[in-house]
Ligand SMILES: Nc1ncnc2c1ncn2[C@@H]1O[C@H](COP(=O)(O)OP(=O)(O)OP(=O)(O)O)[C@@H](O)[C@H]1O
């Protein structure tokens with residue numbers, strides 16, 4: 001406990017806690033939509049794109065990598081969504097192509113141009129996010145705060161529209177809603193969340209961070225609102241638990257969080273089974 | 281000007297036509313039944329009118345200041361993903377999105393409208409239930425309530441009574457009849473030809489031959505008499 005208290009005094013740890021709370025919050029919001037809309041594919045693909053962009057940024061030597069990663073990821077999100085709509089199968093293939101391509105190019109660039117002596121360490125950090133959350137600068141924290149607040153406001157503002165469009169797209173279209181615009185917005189929000197979450201868990205584990213809380217909540221709750229609220233709570237609890245555990249036992253942050261998320265899912269799964277069994 | 285003008289509209293998929301060109305008009309206050317055999321293209325016509333799919337050629341013109349957000353729609357099938365968490369209230373309320381514009385929340389009137397629509401379809405006690413866990417007929421009633429929330433001037437229903445029990449079917453027709461008397465324009469696809477000749481102002485028969493006629497004319501026409509007879513034999 002003393003050790004934990006000591007850690008909590010450190011500004012570095014405080015910053016990490018603020019940022020991860022925000023990320024956990026935002027990533028859970030869009031989880032349900034992501035799970036239901038086959039966007040989980042896109043989410044996964046985008047995280048690889050973000051990885052590629054990050055390597056390019058590192059090679060070019062940008063001090064603030066976000067400047068490159070964010071626009072690239074957002075643009076890819078829009079492009080993937082656009083093509084994915086026309087033809088479903090080709091869309092999936094395209095996503096796979098883009099994501100694996102970005103991953104390969106990213107690694108290649110890092111390999112060729114990297115000046116660091118510990119290359120595999122660097123790559124590992126980018127993929128699994130080990131400690132980057134603890135080395136955030138103040139400006140990165142601010143960027144994260146602003147983006148999270150924007151995502152949150154956007155989600156709140158368009159909550160009912162997101163529900164309507166996700167639940168029944170052709171009805172939404174028939175009654176004159178601007179379905180394409182909302183899809184675009186959802187894609188942009190997902191891209192932003194992915195870029196943010198990359199700091200916390202690294203690009204390989206992002207999907208887990210986004211999807212696990214939603215899946216857990218869907219075991220227990222039956223309405224969109226309840227699922228969203230519970231997913232957020234679940235995500236906050238798991239992320240904070242994960243971070244504290246990783247501080248105390250010096251385990252990698254990202255994988256610890258995702259492990260806690262998975263454990264949370266298992267608990268919800270069994271609770272759901274038991275409740276369902278009793279009711280039936 | 282008519283509410284809807286369908287001009288030499290050729291329906292089809294990937295520019296392969298499935299029907300001869302169709303021409304008709306729907307005026308304010310009409311109650312149009314679309315009848316025809318399975319696979320004749322009724323749902324395709326409705327989806328084309330709603331701009332959910334492109335026509336092979338021809339035009340759908342909305343007149344009388346009709347806007348897309350004044351249209352209520354009940355699809356024939358709604359594919360909802362497995363596990364989609366949505367309560368009945370959430371689904372019905374989402375019909376109000378049609379008029380919501382950019383407003384991020386539902387108003388008191390919206391909630392009142394949804395409550396009434398649910399009452400009319402006898403699903404008030406299901407309000408908190410999960411949509412996915414309802415029976416087919418119950419789901420149909422939920423979607424009908426949603427369509428009622430969305431409709432301002434025009435209501436398009438694709439086989440609204442399929443899967444409903446006789447009591448609710450009767451009430452549904454009465455309810456739509458009432459709404460029609462109050463000035464709502466209704467277009468309904470149905471295999472229930474006896475209801476068509478009872479309620480409709482106009483009937484569009486599609487199939488080998490396409491016929492658009494008023495109710496009277498339809499009953500006297502050759503296609504109509506043949507179709508009515510056939511159905512009476514079978515049913
Ligand atoms: N997605 C599609 N691609 C190609 N052809 C289609 C598609 N959907 C329907 N069709 C064809 O178009 C024709 C009309 O279908 P439609 O669903 O409009 O019939 P319907 O009159 O509504 O029938 P029902 O009474 O069974 O609802 C059918 O022959 C069908 O095979």
Ligand SMILES: [Mg+2]
Pocket residue numbers: 322323324356438
């Ligand atoms: Mg049909």
